[in-house]
Amino acid sequence: MHTEQAPATEERQRDAERSQSTILAAARDEFAEHGLGGARMDRIAERAGLNKRLIYYYFADKERLFQAVLEQAYRDIRDRERALKLQDLSPTEAVRRLVEFTWQYYLECPEFLTLLNSANLHRARHLHQSAEVREMNSPLVDMLGEILERGRKDGSFRGGIDPVQLYVSIAGLAYFYLSNNHTLSAIFGRDLMTPKARNERLSHMCDVILGYVLRD
Amino acid sequence: MHTEQAPATEERQRDAERSQSTILAAARDEFAEHGLGGARMDRIAERAGLNKRLIYYYFADKERLFQAVLEQAYRDIRDRERALKLQDLSPTEAVRRLVEFTWQYYLECPEFLTLLNSANLHRARHLHQSAEVREMNSPLVDMLGEILERGRKDGSFRGGIDPVQLYVSIAGLAYFYLSNNHTLSAIFGRDLMTPKARNERLSHMCDVILGYVLRD
Amino acid sequence: MHTEQAPATEERQRDAERSQSTILAAARDEFAEHGLGGARMDRIAERAGLNKRLIYYYFADKERLFQAVLEQAYRDIRDRERALKLQDLSPTEAVRRLVEFTWQYYLECPEFLTLLNSANLHRARHLHQSAEVREMNSPLVDMLGEILERGRKDGSFRGGIDPVQLYVSIAGLAYFYLSNNHTLSAIFGRDLMTPKARNERLSHMCDVILGYVLRD
Amino acid sequence: MHTEQAPATEERQRDAERSQSTILAAARDEFAEHGLGGARMDRIAERAGLNKRLIYYYFADKERLFQAVLEQAYRDIRDRERALKLQDLSPTEAVRRLVEFTWQYYLECPEFLTLLNSANLHRARHLHQSAEVREMNSPLVDMLGEILERGRKDGSFRGGIDPVQLYVSIAGLAYFYLSNNHTLSAIFGRDLMTPKARNERLSHMCDVILGYVLRD
DNA sequence: TATGAATGAGGGTTCATTCAT
DNA sequence: TATGAATGAACCCTCATTCAT
Numbered sequence: 001m002h003t004e005q006a007p008a009t010e011e012r013q014r015d016a017e018r019s020q021s022t023i024l025a026a027a028r029d030e031f032a033e034h035g036l037g038g039a040r041m042d043r044i045a046e047r048a049g050l051n052k053r054l055i056y057y058y059f060a061d062k063e064r065l066f067q068a069v070l071e072q073a074y075r076d077i078r079d080r081e082r083a084l085k086l087q088d089l090s091p092t093e094a095v096r097r098l099v100e101f102t103w104q105y106y107l108e109c110p111e112f113l114t115l116l117n118s119a120n121l122h123r124a125r126h127l128h129q130s131a132e133v134r135e136m137n138s139p140l141v142d143m144l145g146e147i148l149e150r151g152r153k154d155g156s157f158r159g160g161i162d163p164v165q166l167y168v169s170i171a172g173l174a175y176f177y178l179s180n181n182h183t184l185s186a187i188f189g190r191d192l193m194t195p196k197a198r199n200e201r202l203s204h205m206c207d208v209i210l211g212y213v214l215r216d
Numbered sequence: 217m218h219t220e221q222a223p224a225t226e227e228r229q230r231d232a233e234r235s236q237s238t239i240l241a242a243a244r245d246e247f248a249e250h251g252l253g254g255a256r257m258d259r260i261a262e263r264a265g266l267n268k269r270l271i272y273y274y275f276a277d278k279e280r281l282f283q284a285v286l287e288q289a290y291r292d293i294r295d296r297e298r299a300l301k302l303q304d305l306s307p308t309e310a311v312r313r314l315v316e317f318t319w320q321y322y323l324e325c326p327e328f329l330t331l332l333n334s335a336n337l338h339r340a341r342h343l344h345q346s347a348e349v350r351e352m353n354s355p356l357v358d359m360l361g362e363i364l365e366r367g368r369k370d371g372s373f374r375g376g377i378d379p380v381q382l383y384v385s386i387a388g389l390a391y392f393y394l395s396n397n398h399t400l401s402a403i404f405g406r407d408l409m410t411p412k413a414r415n416e417r418l419s420h421m422c423d424v425i426l427g428y429v430l431r432d
Numbered sequence: 433m434h435t436e437q438a439p440a441t442e443e444r445q446r447d448a449e450r451s452q453s454t455i456l457a458a459a460r461d462e463f464a465e466h467g468l469g470g471a472r473m474d475r476i477a478e479r480a481g482l483n484k485r486l487i488y489y490y491f492a493d494k495e496r497l498f499q500a501v502l503e504q505a506y507r508d509i510r511d512r513e514r515a516l517k518l519q520d521l522s523p524t525e526a527v528r529r530l531v532e533f534t535w536q537y538y539l540e541c542p543e544f545l546t547l548l549n550s551a552n553l554h555r556a557r558h559l560h561q562s563a564e565v566r567e568m569n570s571p572l573v574d575m576l577g578e579i580l581e582r583g584r585k586d587g588s589f590r591g592g593i594d595p596v597q598l599y600v601s602i603a604g605l606a607y608f609y610l611s612n613n614h615t616l617s618a619i620f621g622r623d624l625m626t627p628k629a630r631n632e633r634l635s636h637m638c639d640v641i642l643g644y645v646l647r648d
Numbered sequence: 649m650h651t652e653q654a655p656a657t658e659e660r661q662r663d664a665e666r667s668q669s670t671i672l673a674a675a676r677d678e679f680a681e682h683g684l685g686g687a688r689m690d691r692i693a694e695r696a697g698l699n700k701r702l703i704y705y706y707f708a709d710k711e712r713l714f715q716a717v718l719e720q721a722y723r724d725i726r727d728r729e730r731a732l733k734l735q736d737l738s739p740t741e742a743v744r745r746l747v748e749f750t751w752q753y754y755l756e757c758p759e760f761l762t763l764l765n766s767a768n769l770h771r772a773r774h775l776h777q778s779a780e781v782r783e784m785n786s787p788l789v790d791m792l793g794e795i796l797e798r799g800r801k802d803g804s805f806r807g808g809i810d811p812v813q814l815y816v817s818i819a820g821l822a823y824f825y826l827s828n829n830h831t832l833s834a835i836f837g838r839d840l841m842t843p844k845a846r847n848e849r850l851s852h853m854c855d856v857i858l859g860y861v862l863r864d
Numbered sequence: 865t866a867t868g869a870a871t872g873a874g875g876g877t878t879c880a881t882t883c884a885t
Numbered sequence: 886t887a888t889g890a891a892t893g894a895a896c897c898c899t900c901a902t903t904c905a906t
Contacts, residue, residue: 035337038253051871117333121251124398165420172392177384182340188380204381212427267888467769469686483867549765553683556830596836597852604824609816614772636813643860699892
């Protein structure tokens with residue numbers, strides 16, 4: 001009596017979902033590396049190991065493929081954010097954890113940074129066309145609001161902090177350093193990506209953000 | 217004494233220079249709007265009102281044109297930074313002035329942001345090829361170092377602050393907000409570019425940065 | 433005694449036939465609308481509401497599908513011609529009836545006109561490959577020959593009229609007006625398809641043809 | 649003292665007008681042979697012996713190239729019509745001349761027929777987009793109106809003939825025979841294009857048209 | 865019988881770039 | 886200095902068709 005007989009060949013093609021997500025991953029890498037304008041459909045197909053025509057079969061055209069990549073990227077970071085469980089930490093630890101998470105996520109998924117840059121170069125029109133992303137309002141902002149309130153109540157945080165401003169600042173401190181790492185390294189003549197430099201940056205970021213939220 | 221002759225050598229040179237800077241400005245706008253991959257030589261010629269062939273005459277190819285645009289952009293912001301005269305202000309005022317300047321410059325010259333994004337997408341290879349830019353180390357970092365030292369000495373600033381980290385943080389707080397304004401506005405469902413929102417951001421940035429540098 | 437079993441052979445055959453004629457109708461419309469070169473197999477499947485693969489199953493390829501459409505079209509007009517029963521009318525009435533029929537058929541089945549145009553663009557090679565159509569020599573020409581002979585004998589028609597020439601002329605008078613209706617309307621700046629214009633055309637055609645066949 | 653020195657090399661390229669008309673002629677042949685949908689830009693370039701890119705340089709895209717071909721075709725036949733000088737002939741001779749001209753023009757320029765078919769397949773949208781053609785109302789209709797009036801006055805023609813109807817009929821008698829020659833030949837099993845058959849057709853057409861216009 | 869998945873060849877079009885003057 | 890003409894390579898996308906079930 002055998003279960004698990006269905007998939008037949010292990011290395012089967014003809015798996016719609018698998019093909020789609022393979023394409024999506026390949027497209028994400030290509031878009032991240034070359035931007036929307038510089039990305040090549042040919043290369044995406046090659047990266048995916050699939051026929052180019054299949055991309056159009058599933059994603060219609062380059063624009064909508066890019067949109068699908070963005071949706072996927074947002075879905076991913078939102079999932080990770082949700083998994084943070086900041087509510088279980090003390091306000092101070094929660095903020096520190098958030099700074100660390102942001103830093104680590106950008107480090108691990110550098111594609112995210114360039115994808116966002118591309119999305120903004122095109123004035124976020126791909127987001128506007130995506131009902132999904134528009135409604136995927138970051139739960140983090142709500143979470144952050146609650147943490148700030150908790151901190152204010154227990155006397156550790158100052159009052160009057162806008163969670164959106166804080167969220168943007170945390171992201172900005174990490175984003176700029178990593179996204180502009182190449183020009184900055186060139187101009188300052190020092191490699192900003194050595195382990196030491198990276199630790200110093202994270203430490204600096206925590207100082208800046210905690211220095212801001214903590215009551216004197 | 218002849219008037220209305222064939223243009224004198226000097227005049228022709230002036231035309232040549234003017235053509236070059238017209239092309240450069242057109243290219244800057246085009247690159248800023250569409251990125252390096254999305255920019256079109258045709259459109260640049262059209263924007264400049266000059267023959268496309270002339271672009272190649274002066275700038276050899278697209279890559280080197282982009283490089284020239286970057287060089288010009290850095291030259292411009294460096295000039296503006298130098299004009300700041302932060303040394304005449306008190307440390308606190310100097311830092312505040314720097315935050316304000318950064319914010320205003322990015323607001324006035326949004327092309328700068330997307331140009332930098334493009335430069336970084338291409339791993340700053342255009343900068344590496346430009347001896348000029350490589351040597352154009354921001355005078356601000358030195359200036360900032362002196363201010364931090366002055367502040368530390370007069371007891372208003374804490375010690376141990378890396379001017380590069382601080383510079384990057386100031387830039388990052390402004391950059392991320394403005395460069396990613398489209399996606400952020402879409403996701404948070406609020407227009408981040410209204411005058412009110414912009415004032416709030418500047419105020420927040422000053423709080424964050426001054427909260428960090430000032431001794432408790 | 434089981435009801436609701438797998439479909440009986442007969443039923444399946446009926447479905448098969450229905451599928452084929454559905455495809456054929458969809459193909460006819462598509463070919464008529466876009467020509468052979470402009471027709472799309474995808475659209476034909478969509479119009480038919482059937483899977484594209486099925487078209488290949490029944491008709492092998494686009495060329496043979498077009499051929500099948502042509503065969504069907506000829507079969508249809510031949511059937512209608514045969515139903516005319518011109519032999520029961522007086523020679524004059526028979527000719528008038530034929531002119532009217534031709535006009536009405538082209539009006540009701542405008543696809544026929546563009547299908548013929550396509551067939552001719554391809555030098556009738558689809559007809560040459562179709563034994564069926566080649567042998568489907570228009571019964572009308574024979575019928576018309578008899579009518580002309582009857583008319584000549586009873587003194588109402590002039591002699592020496594080639595039925596093929598006459599048939600071609602009748603068709604041509606209607607065909608050109610309707611098939612080229614769009615360019616003619618554009619050029620003469622008058623809508624040739626209003627009811628009034630159509631009636632005038634039919635009347636004119638009868639005058640021309642009867643003026644030709646009738647003895648002075 | 650030499651005139652005619654300018655053109656430099658006899659077989660010069662870099663002649664904009666020459667290139668354009670070469671492309672136009674190649675496109676006319678390709679469109680006539682394969683229809684709009686079946687025509688290939690590659691083949692047009694090859695026929696013209698010019699780079700494909702040049703077609704886009706001068707004609708923007710396939711649609712507008714087709715439009716330019718149509719405009720040229722209409723310009724050509726209108727010129728030829730104008731050169732007919734029917735007003736110098738007797739009414740009867742003028743009508744006969746017109747029938748002959750139409751027949752001969754279609755015989756000499758069979759592309760014209762298929763081009764018109766293509767234009768009509770696309771509902772003359774290329775004509776509607778061409779101000780030039782829309783205004784290029786056939787001078788023949790006016791000419792024909794005058795002839796009919798002259799004939800009526802001198803008692804040779806019947807009255808009440810619409811010149812547009814007559815024009816369409818003359819064209820239709822020739823057009824259908826020639827344009828549908830392939831299917832007709834296949835169906836009637838006789839070659840309609842032998843010299844004898846062609847003469848018989850022309851003779852028949854004259855009989856039909858003159859039989860219609862001449863007073864009994 | 866019927867269908868979703870997959871593909872190779874090629875279609876129109878665009879691009880950066882060079883030629884010739 | 887300045888420009889219109891010309892080009893080869895490549896790009897996005899489409900098409901008829903086949904595979905596998």
